[in-house]
Each structure stands twice: as structure tokens, then as C-alpha cells.
Amino acid sequence: MIRKHTSTSPLLPLLGVGAVLMGTGACSSGGSDAPTRADLPHAVADALDRKTPVDTKSISANTAFGFNLFQELQKSDRTKNVFISPTSLSLALQIVFNGAGGDTKTAMDKALSLGGASASDINTSNAALQASLVTDSPDINLTIANGLWFKPSAVKSEFVKTNTDFYGSELGDVTGLPKSANDWVSKKTNAKILTILPDQDYSSTVAVLVNAIYFKGAWTHKFDTAKTNDSPFTLSDGKTATVKMMQQQIDTGYLQGSNFQAIKLPYGKEGRLNLYVFLPTTGTSLPDFLKTLTPENWANWMTKFATASVTLKLPRFKTDYSVALKDALTNLGMGIAFDSTGKADLSGIADNAYIQFVQHKTFVEVNEEGTEAAGATGIGIGVTSAPLPASITVDHPFFCAIRDDKTGAVLFMGTIVKP
Numbered sequence: 001m002i003r004k005h006t007s008t009s010p011l012l013p014l015l016g017v018g019a020v021l022m023g024t025g026a027c028s029s030g031g032s033d034a035p036t037r038a039d040l041p042h043a044v045a046d047a048l049d050r051k052t053p054v055d056t057k058s059i060s061a062n063t064a065f066g067f068n069l070f071q072e073l074q075k076s077d078r079t080k081n082v083f084i085s086p087t088s089l090s091l092a093l094q095i096v097f098n099g100a101g102g103d104t105k106t107a108m109d110k111a112l113s114l115g116g117a118s119a120s121d122i123n124t125s126n127a128a129l130q131a132s133l134v135t136d137s138p139d140i141n142l143t144i145a146n147g148l149w150f151k152p153s154a155v156k157s158e159f160v161k162t163n164t165d166f167y168g169s170e171l172g173d174v175t176g177l178p179k180s181a182n183d184w185v186s187k188k189t190n191a192k193i194l195t196i197l198p199d200q201d202y203s204s205t206v207a208v209l210v211n212a213i214y215f216k217g218a219w220t221h222k223f224d225t226a227k228t229n230d231s232p233f234t235l236s237d238g239k240t241a242t243v244k245m246m247q248q249q250i251d252t253g254y255l256q257g258s259n260f261q262a263i264k265l266p267y268g269k270e271g272r273l274n275l276y277v278f279l280p281t282t283g284t285s286l287p288d289f290l291k292t293l294t295p296e297n298w299a300n301w302m303t304k305f306a307t308a309s310v311t312l313k314l315p316r317f318k319t320d321y322s323v324a325l326k327d328a329l330t331n332l333g334m335g336i337a338f339d340s341t342g343k344a345d346l347s348g349i350a351d352n353a354y355i356q357f358v359q360h361k362t363f364v365e366v367n368e369e370g371t372e373a374a375g376a377t378g379i380g381i382g383v384t385s386a387p388l389p390a391s392i393t394v395d396h397p398f399f400c401a402i403r404d405d406k407t408g409a410v411l412f413m414g415t416i417v418k419p
Contacts, residue, residue: 039168040131040168041127041130041164041165041166041167041168042164042165042166043123043124043127043165043166044127044130044131044166044168045131046127047124047127047128047130047131047132048131048134052124052127052128052131053128054125054128054129054132055121055124055125055128055129057115057117057125058117058122058125058126058129059129060113060295060299061090061112061113061114061115061117062086062087062090062113063086063295063298063299064113064295065086065089065090065111065112065113066084066086066087066089066090067086067293067294067295067298068113068295068332069084069086069089069325069328069329069332070082070084070086070293071290071293072328072331072332073323073328074287074290077323078236078287079236081319081321082321083319083320083321083362083364084321084323084360084362084375085213085360085362085373085375085376085377087144087213087375088144088211088212088213088360088375088376088377089211089325089360089377090112091126091144091146091167091211091377092146092209092210092211092358092377092378092379093108093112093358093377093379094112094114094122094123094126095146095162095163095167095169095209095211096108096209096337096346096349096355096379096381097109097112097114097119097122098119098122098123098159098162098348098349099156099159099346099347099348099349099350099353100337100345100346100348101345101346101347101348102345103336103343103345104334104336104337104343104344104345104346105345107333107334107335107336107337108334108337110332110333110334111329111332111333111334112334123162123166124166126166126167127166130144135272137268137269137270139217139218139267139268139269139370140215140216140217140218140267140268140273141214141215141216141217142213142214142215142217142273143188143212143213143214143215144211144212144213145168145170145188145211145212145213146163146167146168146169146170146209146210146211146212147169147170147171147172147181147184147185147209147210147212148160148163148169148170148171148172148207148208148209148210149171149172149173149174149176149177149180149181149207149208149210150171150172150173150174150206150207150208151173151174151206151207152173154206154207154350154351154383155206155207155349155350155381156348156349156350158348159348159349163209169209170184172184174202174205174206174207174208177197177202177205177208178195178197178198178199178200178202181196181197181208181210181378182194182195182196182197184210184212185210185212185376185378188212188214188376189212189213189214189363189374189375189376190214190216190372190374192214192320192363192372192373192374193212193320193361193362193363193374193375193376195361196210196212196359196361196376196377196378197210197359197378197380198359202380204356204382204383204385205356205380205381205382206349206350206353206381206382206383207349207350207353207380207381208378208379208380208381209378209379209381210376210377210378210379211376211377212374212375212376213373213374213375213376214373214374215273215371215372215373215374216370216371216372216373217267217268217273217370217371218267218268218369218370219265219266219267219368219369219370219371220265220266220267220268220269220271221248221250221252221265221266222368222369222370223246223247223248223314223367223368223369224248224368225368227246227247227248228244228245228246228247228316228368229244229245230242230243230244230245231243231244231245231313231315233245233315236285236286243315243316243317244315244316245313245314245315245316246313246314246315246316246367246368247311247312247313247314248312249309249310249311249312250265250309250310250312251307251308251309251310252264252265252266252307252308252310253274253305253306253307253308254305254306254307254308254310255301255304255305255306257278257301259280259281259284259288259289259292260278260279260280260281260284260289261278261279261281262276262277262278262279262301262305263276263277263310263312264276264305265277265314267370267371275366275371277314278293314366316366316367316368317364317365317366318364318365318366319363319364320361320362320363320364321360321361321362321363322359322360322361322362323359323360323361324357324358324359324360325358325359325360326338326355326357326358329358337354337355338354338355338356339354340354340356340382340384341384342384346381349381350381350383351383352383352384353381353382353383354381354382354383354384355379355380355381355382356380356381356382357378357379357380358377358378358379358380359377359378359379360375360376360377360378361375361376362374362375362376363375
């Protein structure tokens with residue numbers, strides 16, 4: 001059962017249709033369900049009041065991690081759609097980072113591209129990011145929610161407090177897993193992701209952290225459904241498939257690169273949120289283009305878009321994606337965090353803790369009206385097994401030794417065959 005973290009803070013002004021309060025997943029669709037300031041995590045509410053600017057270094061770190069992970073997943077998933085939520089993954093893993101120490105902290109810092117930032121600074125930056133994303137646009141619905149299911153006797157109270165204060169985590173008990181977390185993520189993603197945790201035994205799990213992101217945005221310039229028609233789409237193997245191709249003439253951001261064309265498609269009246277589409281030019285395969293898709297190039301490209309009158313043809317598409325990330329994250333350098341033999345150091349979460357799994361799922365649909373997308377990340381935390389009970393009956397010949405453990409000197413040794 002989820003227990004919602006609340007406060008008695010004054011009400012925020014009611015937000016418009018589709019508006020959201022970040023961190024709790026409280027989403028307004030009008031009427032009595034409109035969120036209040038009490039729905040915001042304390043740190044996010046403070047950042048909103050103070051208009052705290054978003055730390056650009058934090059955004060760069062999340063972007064770099066997202067691209068690095070995406071490239072790692074491409075190595076094994078080149079024949080299918082790969083769609084991830086870097087923000088969901090970064091938030092979930094950075095929450096876990098709060099409990100990391102020693103070599104595990106160093107490994108996670110490197111894998112997540114954190115650049116040596118402290119957990120405190122990361123939490124503050126994430127609060128500012130969540131506050132910045134609060135919107136009152138009637139055309140945008142953006143929800144970020146966190147949930148923490150845990151054993152109170154094992155998980156440290158400071159870790160739970162960080163979850164509620166900075167991330168608005170709703171709290172539950174591990175005894176209800178996986179159903180309680182799966183029901184929660186289905187609700188938070190408008191049933192676009194029905195499950196995040198596999199149906200397995202969670203008796204050895206002391207905590208499960210789940211992040212969910214839901215987005216639904218209407219195009220600033222909608223496509224005319226009457227102009228959508230059947231068109232060929234060339235697949236990676238050279239074969240063609242018939243797709244529903246949308247089309248319009250639009251004045252928007254456009255970029256012609258050395259091996260691609262790119263277009264920027266805004267959502268809502270403000271155009272703050274956008275879909276960027278990068279199309280490799282003829283003669284450049286998608287894998288070849290992806291080799292140039294680095295965080296550095298991405299940052300450079302974002303500054304190069306210029307307004308142009310573009311004749312656009314874009315297929316409708318709908319896809320979902322699911323991946324277990326232990327191997328990919330290990331390849332990025334944080335394998336020690338998954339070590340169950342005692343090497344992992346997540347002592348800020350629980351004694352002898354390690355990451356059991358990181359599961360990620362996404363959904364996206366693009367059509368004439370706009371885009372609907374959802375992402376969820378589930379992270380399981382276990383503890384190393386307690387020493388097994390043992391017994392020994394010395395009832396046959398044996399060896400023994402007397403050793404000075406301070407110096408290592410063996411003072412006596414021998415075999416006893418007849419006591």
C-alpha cells in the first residue's frame with residue numbers, strides 16, 4: 001500500500017488542464033483533482049518559490065549518460081527500435097547514488113557522468129530541474145513520479161528522508177511486491193507501462209525504487225489527418241514497408257548537417273518542449289550516423305538550428321521497449337554496484353546492500369495530434385546473505401596449527417591421527 005508524502009503548505013494556484021506538479025506524479029486534468037503545493041516535494045517547492053536556476057552541469061551529465069547508455073544498447077539492439085528515458089534513468093540511479101560509498105560511489109560517478117558532484121549537490125540540482133518543469137500549459141501533460149518500497153528494519157531513515165524531501169517518493173512496503181509497484185507504475189503512466197517489476201520472489205529484496213515519467217503533448221502545428229496517406233518506408237535490410245505518412249508545410253527549426261537533416265517540432269503554445277528528428281542523408285546508414293551522435297556533437301548541433309520553411313513528411317509511429325540494464329551499466333563501469341559478494345558499497349541505503357536489478361521500459365506514440373510517451377525505471381536493492389549456520393564434528397584424523405595472527409607466524413602445526 002502506498003503512503004503519500006504530504007505537507008500542510010499553502011495551496012498553489014490551480015494549474016490548467018494537463019498541468020503537472022513534479023515529483024509526486026500529481027497530475028491535473030481539471031476539476032477537484034487539481035494538484036496543490038502540498039503535492040510537491042519540500043525541496044522542489046522551495047526551488048519553485050526561489051526560482052532556482054537549473055544547473056547546466058547536471059543537465060550535461062544526464063545527457064552524456066543518456067547518450068553513452070544508448071550507444072551501449074545499440075550494440076546489441078540494432079535490429080529493433082531502441083527508446084529510452086535518460087531523465088527517468090538518471091533520476092532513479094542518482095537516488096541510489098545517495099547511498100553509495102567507496103569504490104561503488106566512484107564507479108557510479110563515472111558511469112553516470114557526474115564529474116565528482118556530491119550527492120547533496122545532485123539532489124539540489126534535481127529539485128531545481130523538477131521545479132523548472134512545472135507547467136501550466138493546457139497542451140502539455142508532464143509527470144515525474146517516484147515510489148520507494150522498503151523494509152523499515154533494513155533501510156536507513158536518512159535515505160528514506162532524501163527520497164521524500166527531494167523526490168517526493170511515495171512510500172510502501174516490500175511485502176506487496178511486485179503487484180503494488182506494477183499497479184503504481186501503470187497508474188502513473190496512464191496505463192502505457194503496465195508492469196516494471198518481473199513476477200519473482202522479492203523476499204531477499206530490502207528496497208525497490210521506481211521512477212515513472214509520463215508525457216502527452218499536442219503539436220504547436222498539428223498535422224491535417226486528410227493529408228496522411230500510405231507511403232513506402234525503407235527498412236534497414238533494404239526491404240520496404242507501408243506506413244501512414246503525415247505531412248505539412250511548417251516554419252520551424254531546421255539543420256542540414258554533413259550526414260543528416262534535422263527538424264525541430266514544438267509542442268504547445270510556448271514551444272518549450274520539442275521533438276527533434278535526425279534523418280541520415282542518402283548514403284549514410286543509421287549506424288554510421290549514430291557513430292557521430294556524441295554528447296559534444298549534440299550540444300553543438302542544438303546551437304545550429306535556424307528557422308526555415310520545411311515540407312515535412314513524418315510517419316506515424318508507435319513502439320515500446322523493455323530492457324534489463326545490468327549488463328549495459330556494467331559495461332559503462334559500475335559493475336561493482338551489482339556485486340553480491342560484499343564488494344558493493346551501498347551502505348547509505350542498507351548494510352551489505354547491492355543492486356539486484358535495473359529494469360527500464362518505455363512507450364511512445366506519434367500521430368497527427370501530438371505525442372504520448374512514458375518511461376519507467378525500477379531498481380531493486382538486496383543485501384548479501386548472512387553467513388550460513390555451520391557445524392563440525394571432528395571424528396577422524398585432522399590437521400591443526402597454532403598461529404600468531406598479529407605477525408602471521410605459525411608457532412605449531414601438525415596432524416592428529418590418534419587423539
